[in-house]
Amino acid sequence: MKAVFKYKTLYFMMLPILAYFLIFSFYPLARGLAISFQDYRLIGDRPFIGFDNYLRVLKDPVFWEVFQNTIVIGAGGFIINFFLPLILALSLNEVASAWFKKMTQMIVYLPHLFSWVVVGGMWILLLSPDTGIVNQIIQLFGGQSVGFLSSDRYARTVMILTSGWKEMGYTCIMYLAAIVNINPSLYEAASMDGASRWQKVRYVTVPMLRSTMKVVIMLNVLGILRLFDQIFVMSNGAIAKKVDVIMMYTYQKGILEFSVGPATAAGFLVILATFTLTYVTRAVIRYDEG
Amino acid sequence: MKSMNKISLPGRLFDTINVLFLLLLVLTMVIPFINTLALAFSSNFASMQPGIVLWPKEFSLEGFSTVWNRMKLYLPFTNNVIVTVVGTLGHVFLSSMAGYVLIQKGLPGKKWMLTAILLTMMIPSEAIMIPLYIVNQDLGLLNTLSSLILSGFVSGFSVILMRNFFLSVPYEMSESARIDGAGDPRIFFTMYLPLASAGLATVTLFEFVSRWNQFTPAVLYINDSSKYTLQIALKSLIVDTDSTSSNFMITTNVRMAGIVIALLPLIIIYPYVQKYFVKGMFVGANKE
Numbered sequence: 001m002k003a004v005f006k007y008k009t010l011y012f013m014m015l016p017i018l019a020y021f022l023i024f025s026f027y028p029l030a031r032g033l034a035i036s037f038q039d040y041r042l043i044g045d046r047p048f049i050g051f052d053n054y055l056r057v058l059k060d061p062v063f064w065e066v067f068q069n070t071i072v073i074g075a076g077g078f079i080i081n082f083f084l085p086l087i088l089a090l091s092l093n094e095v096a097s098a099w100f101k102k103m104t105q106m107i108v109y110l111p112h113l114f115s116w117v118v119v120g121g122m123w124i125l126l127l128s129p130d131t132g133i134v135n136q137i138i139q140l141f142g143g144q145s146v147g148f149l150s151s152d153r154y155a156r157t158v159m160i161l162t163s164g165w166k167e168m169g170y171t172c173i174m175y176l177a178a179i180v181n182i183n184p185s186l187y188e189a190a191s192m193d194g195a196s197r198w199q200k201v202r203y204v205t206v207p208m209l210r211s212t213m214k215v216v217i218m219l220n221v222l223g224i225l226r227l228f229d230q231i232f233v234m235s236n237g238a239i240a241k242k243v244d245v246i247m248m249y250t251y252q253k254g255i256l257e258f259s260v261g262p263a264t265a266a267g268f269l270v271i272l273a274t275f276t277l278t279y280v281t282r283a284v285i286r287y288d289e290g
Numbered sequence: 291m292k293s294m295n296k297i298s299l300p301g302r303l304f305d306t307i308n309v310l311f312l313l314l315l316v317l318t319m320v321i322p323f324i325n326t327l328a329l330a331f332s333s334n335f336a337s338m339q340p341g342i343v344l345w346p347k348e349f350s351l352e353g354f355s356t357v358w359n360r361m362k363l364y365l366p367f368t369n370n371v372i373v374t375v376v377g378t379l380g381h382v383f384l385s386s387m388a389g390y391v392l393i394q395k396g397l398p399g400k401k402w403m404l405t406a407i408l409l410t411m412m413i414p415s416e417a418i419m420i421p422l423y424i425v426n427q428d429l430g431l432l433n434t435l436s437s438l439i440l441s442g443f444v445s446g447f448s449v450i451l452m453r454n455f456f457l458s459v460p461y462e463m464s465e466s467a468r469i470d471g472a473g474d475p476r477i478f479f480t481m482y483l484p485l486a487s488a489g490l491a492t493v494t495l496f497e498f499v500s501r502w503n504q505f506t507p508a509v510l511y512i513n514d515s516s517k518y519t520l521q522i523a524l525k526s527l528i529v530d531t532d533s534t535s536s537n538f539m540i541t542t543n544v545r546m547a548g549i550v551i552a553l554l555p556l557i558i559i560y561p562y563v564q565k566y567f568v569k570g571m572f573v574g575a576n577k578e
Contacts, residue, residue, distance in 0.1 A: 013391050016384060021407065025379045026406075031321070031421045031424065031425070035424075059543060083467065088315065096303075101509070104312050105564075107316050110560070113505065113563065115505055117552070118553060121525070124529065125542060125545060126326075126548065131338060131339065133321070134311065165319070173567070220575075225416075225417075228416050233525060247417075250419060260424070267417045267419065275412075
């Protein structure tokens with residue numbers, strides 16, 4: 001007790017922070033867990049109903065639709081956001097001119113800075129069938145105008161490609177920063193052994209990027225289930241069935257339809273899936289190491 | 291090193307193809323922005339005409355004046371500035387204070403607090419959006435800017451980042467200050483904060499960018515259009531088709547002008563951002 005008193009200023013400093021986390025992290029988590037087992041009504045008592053909310057979600061065909069969309073769009077985004085930045089970083093690393101390298105890096109990073117409203121809004125207008133620049137270019141080459149965001153044939157691809165466009169530069173910088181830290185003597189040794197440029201990339205650079213790749217994989221995997229802003233901005237009635245993701249489902253159920261119980265249950269399924277995915281990914285990545 | 295490399299024909303060929311590939315990529319990044327800018331500065335009529343626009347057609351500021359004055363984008367813009375500035379200042383202050391407390395040696399319960407904060411980083415905020423909504427409702431925060439300011443007022447990531455910056459400050463220094471009679475607040479404000487200015491800059495820039503772009507909380511907590519922030523105002527301007535049902539038609543230049551206005555503050559701070567982002571990524575990734 002004496003020790004606690006001695007540190008009272010420090011505890012006092014910590015108070016607002018702990019209060020914040022308690023009110024806005026732990027309490028909602030606990031409250032949400034309780035709600036997910038309740039028949040949550042706005043007025044009146046809220047009896048506990050066991051796993052009913054979870055069963056309702058799992059029996060909802062719409063849930064499985066958004067689940068499938070999440071997996072497809074998430075996996076596509078995962079692949080593109082892993083390989084594109086890697087190729088870009090390796091290719092940038094081979095450029096001799098410092099200013100060109102720097103300029104490219106700066107430009108490619110730019111879209112990461114902006115919100116999905118800005119980036120998505122831009123692409124909605126650029127992809128518009130009547131006046132959008134993309135369709136103007138297609139027509140210039142004699143093609144037919146395409147309704148990229150009104151036909152469900154292209155909608156998912158557009159989501160995946162725009163997310164690659166937005167995040168490529170960000171991930172690329174992580175790779176570049178790791179490349180800078182590779183010990184130059186490794187390259188010298190490879191040169192002594194008569195390695196070509198390609199061989200140096202293949203046998204020195206890529207293996208040395210392993211730990212960065214793991215970080216990128218981890219971040220991207222966790223991002224899959226959190227997908228929300230992009231879809232919220234870019235989805236529309238015509239393509240919703242193909243692109244709406246789990247977080248959209250939670251939002252629509254909970255906020256628009258007031259079925260708070262099932263919406264919260266869906267949220268907890270996401271948390272459960274996040275932990276499972278984290279665990280599996282870590283296991284797989286370690287396995288790779290051995 | 292360089293002189294030893296013989297410039298072979300395949301090598302030069304590779305270099306050329308490589309640079310061309312990168313140029314192509316740069317073009318795909320740049321053209322959308324140039325197109326957006328060019329359309330924003332075109333006249334109402336010209337912006338609705340098909341064509342590949344890389345330079346304003348019939349240069350005009352109509353788009354900007356319509357979106358700013360007639361559609362009153364200055365209101366959400368002001369709200370955005372308030373939320374960003376107040377939220378960022380609070381976030382940086384609280385996160386560094388937590389970081390300072392969590393480097394103290396021999397503080398009972400420190401490990402426990404650190405674990406709790408790390409735990410908060412594992413809960414995706416999107417997954418608890420409904421209970422978070424209810425908490426804000428119970429606190430009477432719905433439809434107030436305070437709800438947006440409080441959302442993410444501290445974050446585990448920033449606490450860890452500041453803590454890592456503070457750990458590089460020699461601990462003996464604070465011990466000698468303590469012997470000279472300085473209290474924790476004084477040591478924190480006059481020694482640690484100035485010495486970790488690079489850390490402060492990193493967290494400030496991180497938070498500024500994410501606050502300026504803050505979207506999900508605004509979608510959830512704000513219904514009243516007088517409390518709209520820039521991002522939701524833009525969403526209804528660009529995306530929601532029912533906004534075109536008002537008495538005048540929203541032309542492309544107006545929409546693009548809205549986008550340009552939202553881009554501007556970030557473009558201004560961009561030169562500083564990149565440098566600190568890389569730094570922050572690595573300091574933050576090291577959780578001991």
